[in-house]
Amino acid sequence: MNKRINRTIRLLKNRAFLFTSKSDIFYLTGVELEGFWLLVEKEGAAAIAPKMLAGQLGKLLTGIEVLGGNDLIGLLAERLKKKGAQMLSVNGSALSHGLFSKLNRKIKVKDEGGVLTGLRLIKDPGELQALRKSCKIAVSALRYVKRFIKPGVSEEQIAFKIESYFLDNHVRPSFPLIVASGLNSSNPHHLSSSRKIKPNDVILIDMGCVYKGYCSDLTRTFFLGKTNGLQKTVYLAVKQAHAAAMAMVRPGARADLVDKAARDVIEKAGFGGKFIHSTGHGVGIDIHESPRLSEKDKTVLKPGMAVTVEPGVYLEGDFGVRIEDTVVVTTKGREVLT
Numbered sequence: 421m422n423k424r425i426n427r428t429i430r431l432l433k434n435r436a437f438l439f440t441s442k443s444d445i446f447y448l449t450g451v452e453l454e455g456f457w458l459l460v461e462k463e464g465a466a467a468i469a470p471k472m473l474a475g476q477l478g479k480l481l482t483g484i485e486v487l488g489g490n491d492l493i494g495l496l497a498e499r500l501k502k503k504g505a506q507m508l509s510v511n512g513s514a515l516s517h518g519l520f521s522k523l524n525r526k527i528k529v530k531d532e533g534g535v536l537t538g539l540r541l542i543k544d545p546g547e548l549q550a551l552r553k554s555c556k557i558a559v560s561a562l563r564y565v566k567r568f569i570k571p572g573v574s575e576e577q578i579a580f581k582i583e584s585y586f587l588d589n590h591v592r593p594s595f596p597l598i599v600a601s602g603l604n605s606s607n608p609h610h611l612s613s614s615r616k617i618k619p620n621d622v623i624l625i626d627m628g629c630v631y632k633g634y635c636s637d638l639t640r641t642f643f644l645g646k647t648n649g650l651q652k653t654v655y656l657a658v659k660q661a662h663a664a665a666m667a668m669v670r671p672g673a674r675a676d677l678v679d680k681a682a683r684d685v686i687e688k689a690g691f692g693g694k695f696i697h698s699t700g701h702g703v704g705i706d707i708h709e710s711p712r713l714s715e716k717d718k719t720v721l722k723p724g725m726a727v728t729v730e731p732g733v734y735l736e737g738d739f740g741v742r743i744e745d746t747v748v749v750t751t752k753g754r755e756v757l758t
Contacts, residue, residue: 441514542724554631555757575599594635598626606740620645622739639744657689661731675717682731700728
């Protein structure tokens with residue numbers, strides 16, 4: 421049995437916990453396949469899988485029993501009955517309402533939330549190594565694509581260049597890449613379009629990749645040609661907000677106070693109402709993890725936590741600016757990965 425499953429067993433309140441989310445299962449097993457569940461019990465772990473996956477999983481999972489069949493809930497219920505388990509714990513937020521109801525008809529189910537949240541918050545050396553490599557590839561991809569940013573090239577063409585670079589480096593995007601030009605940059609989650617870049621455009625690129633299961637996240641804003649006074653003012657405000665938040669990322673700092681550091685700068689510059697998202701979020705197996713650098717999250721930062729710092733200002737119908745880096749909290753402060 422691997423160390424992560426053993427640590428999870430020690431956290432179990434009841435005898436059995438069913439993991440259904442791909443990211444939780446990958447964290448525990450290192451297997452990225454979808455379509456199966458992982459049952460962790462006080463005595464060990466078992467994969468509950470369709471017949472078509474069972475044989476493959478048997479070769480991939482070491483020290484984990486694989487139960488294969490077409491009725492996963494039936495297999496699960498039979499296993500729990502055999503083990504004498506009276507209740508099954510789950511993470512309700514990782515289950516659809518329909519699946520939760522189906523499970524509850526055959527098994528007494530209790531929602532115990534994210535039992536792995538605390539473990540996944542602190543990245544171990546292997547995870548940090550994967551994050552560093554993921555970020556290194558993302559930075560290289562951005563350097564590569566800058567040469568193609570010019571008038572007449574579409575947002576989609578730039579996004580395809582980034583995806584092609586990722587493909588050549590044996591990684592995939594960690595989320596739909598954002599290439600936003602001109603007024604499109606005022607939409608924080610713009611979908612890259614066929615719009616062609618024009619002279620003096622603002623270009624916002626938000627990108628990241630997945631290396632060995634771990635995500636990177638990086639945003640830069642470029643000015644193609646001349647800039648006006650408003651653009652310079654907004655960029656300077658975001659850059660200063662980014663620096664203020666980055667300086668706060670250290671052991672013992674609270675997530676909400678990192679957010680406040682960025683927000684105070686932007687509010688002082690007169691753009692408080694145009695900073696319309698949190699300052700950042702945790703990143704790891706999922707592109708969005710705990711903690712969240714927002715006014716409501718009181719999480720105390722600890723060494724090994726990986727977060728993004730990404731303040732932004734968006735002037736609707738005009739332009740937007742965001743600067744984002746992926747950062748790891750260290751014992752002495754922070755390590756910027758991008």
